[in-house]
Amino acid sequence: xxxxxxxxxxxxxxxxxxxxxxxxxxxxxxxxxxxxxxxxxxxxxxxxxxxxxxxxxxxxxxxxxxxxxxxxxxxxxxxxxxxxxxxxxxxxxxxxxxxxxxxxxxxxxxxxxxxxxxxxxxxxxxxxxxxxxxxxxxxxxxxxxxxxxxxxxxxxxxxxxxxxxxxxxxxxxxxxxxxxxxxxxxxxxxxxxxxxxxxxxxxxxxxxxxxxxxxxxxxxxxxxxxxxxxxxxxxxxxxxxxxxxxxxxxxxxxxxxxxxxxxxxxxxxxxxxxxxxxxxxxxxxxxxxxxxxxx
Amino acid sequence: xxxxxxxxxxxxxxxxxxxxxxxxxxxxxxxxxxxxxxxxxxxxxxxxxxxxxxxxxxxxxxxxxxxxxxxxxxxxxxxxxxxxxxxxxxxxxxxxxxxxxxxxxxxxxxxxxxxxxxxxxxxxxxxxxxxxxxxxxxxxxxxxxxxxxxxxxxxxxxxxxxxxxxxxxxxxxxxxxxxxxxxxxxxxxxxxxxxxxxxxxxxxxxxxxxxxxxxxxxxxxxxxxxxxxxxxxxxxxxxxxxxxxxxxxxxxxxxxxxxxxxxxxxxxxxxxxxxxxxxxxxxxxxxxxxxxxxxxxxxxxxxxxxxxxxxxxxxxxxxxxxxxxxxxx
Numbered sequence: 001x002x003x004x005x006x007x008x009x010x011x012x013x014x015x016x017x018x019x020x021x022x023x024x025x026x027x028x029x030x031x032x033x034x035x036x037x038x039x040x041x042x043x044x045x046x047x048x049x050x051x052x053x054x055x056x057x058x059x060x061x062x063x064x065x066x067x068x069x070x071x072x073x074x075x076x077x078x079x080x081x082x083x084x085x086x087x088x089x090x091x092x093x094x095x096x097x098x099x100x101x102x103x104x105x106x107x108x109x110x111x112x113x114x115x116x117x118x119x120x121x122x123x124x125x126x127x128x129x130x131x132x133x134x135x136x137x138x139x140x141x142x143x144x145x146x147x148x149x150x151x152x153x154x155x156x157x158x159x160x161x162x163x164x165x166x167x168x169x170x171x172x173x174x175x176x177x178x179x180x181x182x183x184x185x186x187x188x189x190x191x192x193x194x195x196x197x198x199x200x201x202x203x204x205x206x207x208x209x210x211x212x213x214x215x216x217x218x219x220x221x222x223x224x225x226x227x228x229x230x231x232x233x234x235x236x237x238x239x240x241x242x243x244x245x246x247x248x249x250x251x252x253x254x255x256x257x258x259x260x261x262x263x264x265x266x267x268x269x270x271x272x273x274x275x276x277x278x279x280x281x282x283x284x285x286x287x288x289x290x291x292x293x294x295x
Numbered sequence: 296x297x298x299x300x301x302x303x304x305x306x307x308x309x310x311x312x313x314x315x316x317x318x319x320x321x322x323x324x325x326x327x328x329x330x331x332x333x334x335x336x337x338x339x340x341x342x343x344x345x346x347x348x349x350x351x352x353x354x355x356x357x358x359x360x361x362x363x364x365x366x367x368x369x370x371x372x373x374x375x376x377x378x379x380x381x382x383x384x385x386x387x388x389x390x391x392x393x394x395x396x397x398x399x400x401x402x403x404x405x406x407x408x409x410x411x412x413x414x415x416x417x418x419x420x421x422x423x424x425x426x427x428x429x430x431x432x433x434x435x436x437x438x439x440x441x442x443x444x445x446x447x448x449x450x451x452x453x454x455x456x457x458x459x460x461x462x463x464x465x466x467x468x469x470x471x472x473x474x475x476x477x478x479x480x481x482x483x484x485x486x487x488x489x490x491x492x493x494x495x496x497x498x499x500x501x502x503x504x505x506x507x508x509x510x511x512x513x514x515x516x517x518x519x520x521x522x523x524x525x526x527x528x529x530x531x532x533x534x535x536x537x538x539x540x541x542x543x544x545x546x547x548x549x550x551x552x553x554x555x556x557x558x559x560x561x562x563x564x565x566x567x568x569x570x571x572x573x574x575x576x577x578x579x580x581x582x583x584x585x586x587x588x589x590x591x592x593x594x595x596x597x598x599x600x601x602x603x604x605x606x607x608x609x610x611x612x613x614x615x616x617x618x619x620x621x622x623x624x
Contacts, residue, residue, distance in 0.1 A: 041422075042422075043422050043425070043426065091602065091606060094606060095605065095606070098609075099421075100421065100422055101368045101421065101422065101425065102605050102609070104368075104422060104425060105558060105562065105601065105605050106601075106602060106605040106606070108555055108558070108601065109598045109599070109600075109601025109602040109604075109605060110598065110602065111598070112552075112555070112594050112595070112597055112598025112601060113594075113595050113598035113599055113602065114598075115594060115598075116591050116592065116593075116594030116595035116597075116598060117595060119590075119591035119594065120590070120591045120592060120595065229433075232429060232430065232433045232551060233433075235426050235429060235430060236426075236430045236433075238426075239423070239426050239427065239430065243422075243423065269441065272437040272440075272441070273434045273437050273438065276430045276431065276433060276434040277434070279427070279430050280415050280430075280431070283415055283418065283419065283427060284415060284418075287418050287419055287423075
């Protein structure tokens, strides 16, 4: 086999693939954050905890009720999204007129409560979640072996990202949403129920996090702290992509996943920090992020 | 984050000078109470517990300088606290430095990190600022996790205290307590001076109305950067001292939950108040101490306190007290 810069192609493609998978999670999670940030102007610190909750709900559905992966892929985001809507109605709405940093602090508190609750009942050790039978096995691509489930993650992430982009940019509902982002008073003067739109948007963003959680359940072990470290990386991703930018979230998510994977091949020591280094560079050159509008 | 601590009613403006004297008297009383507590506390409380409290109180005061007076919410102060703890630990353990030099080195490291991070971070505001400081702190966390210098998962253990100026033995908790007490008192007096200096007044001006301060000709960015560096240096002072108190610098000190804890302390005590962070630190440290047996319940209780504070108790304990006494605390 040929070699690239002294790196065997198996390692290179393997890491690029791993990067794409991580990137899929970054993309779906930062997409949810971007949608929420766009309309509510808050950073949802609880996003990582809700991602974990999505995975846990899928595990609970399977363990207690015998509901399989495919159904969980729909039911879990709906349940967690519903919880998100309750959170928005009861806690975030009263803070709407205050400095947005209070909302950030509130969702930080929520993160502690949610993580603490799951830790209390399930401990910190992981719960295994089986890969659905149809998606087990590997495909031989000639230069490497591709596990089918991993390919499935990437495909699902791309579909969800595209669907969300389409929903926001090309449909009537999306146009209301974008208008409400620009000028909520004007939009509500046109008879659109903006508070309801805000609740639904938050629920939708949270559901995206839960969806990523369900996808993650079979590959990562389901545990209460699984969202803790990924969420900070995702924050960096949305800062790089431009806060509230849908395109920035999607491209930034996949792109940075691959960059991270490549760093693992060429300079493994920096692989955990490369995204933060890129973030610092982007901020120095273009403070609003690559796809962001000037602030 | 703007917190109205200095609402001046017409009545207050009329007798401003007498009001000012009254406020200063209140501050002197507060300092007297703090000093008395610091002196008496080891008689009836476990010294290590009190030292922990003093370190975190200093950390929270340093943080509040930025949030309460500069209006800058940093979500990455653990980097300075923990980074400095590693620095002091390394200096004392590997280089065998005496405590005063190890802690001075920790302050320097904190200030240097503050200068580097602040240089990038102050270009942004509000939520962006919080996210960027958080990301920087996470870089420090991953560095500490991987580097052999910081001991990875184990951290730096059994850090020696050595002897003060190479003369006075401080290995007993009772003796080391007085060093911590002196550091703490100097630290809070320094913060008090900064808040009440012309620099502090400009800072409050920036918090209330940044645009106006720019149009008045102030170099707002420079003020913010200096505040960031002072706050980071003081966090370093707290972190370095803490490392010597516990003989330990670990990943807990640099993790983002530590950054969150200091926000919570400031919030409970009252952001933008002078003495609030001390009370807030006391509440949290005591809570962690007495709820320690409950395991992950601490996390839940802490989170619930956070939520309740944000929803209904944004002025904090000292904020409410100050309102009640019609003074500034």
